[in-house]
Amino acid sequence: MRAYRHPPLETVPLEVVMRAFSDPCRIAIVRTLLKKAECELACNEIPLDISKATRSHHFDVLRDAGVIFTRCEGTKCMTSLRRKELNRRFPGLLKLVSVAD
């Protein structure tokens, strides 16, 4: 089982979180999670027409920027948004992502 690193949000610089949102696939992942309130999603529940390796890369970038949290349960990995922490550290960011098309 792969061990995932989740950086404390206060150590994530603004430019790193902005880079995490500089790709339309990653924006789509976060928007799907935003619609799910506090829920978790299995990675494959997020509809994306990309390879497994590319999908993994996008989840890694989001995780390394403190945007998502991954919890593994058996062979399944569940993903959630670090919503409260993000709102505290980067106020307005998630709202911007949800409203700007």
Next chain:
Amino acid sequence: MRAYRHPPLETVPLEVVMRAFSDPCRIAIVRTLLKKAECELACNEIPLDISKATRSHHFDVLRDAGVIFTRCEGTKCMTSLRRKELNRRFPGLLKLVSVAD
């Protein structure tokens, strides 16, 4: 005299403006402009310890993302933030950049 392109903000996707803020130098440029209210600055008035070519590249990225406006006056190029348009198209973005350290 170089002619600068300024894209209409409604044609700039969220990922492009986010990419513009994915670099600490570009964040520093925008923060300097944010402190100047509605004023313009000559490019060399913005303190950055980088080469002229790198500085030019950063201004190009910001301009192409609709963040800054460049007006040439003789041999001098004056830069301003497209503040009102940015606030309309990407609400909360400039506030986020000004508050998140």
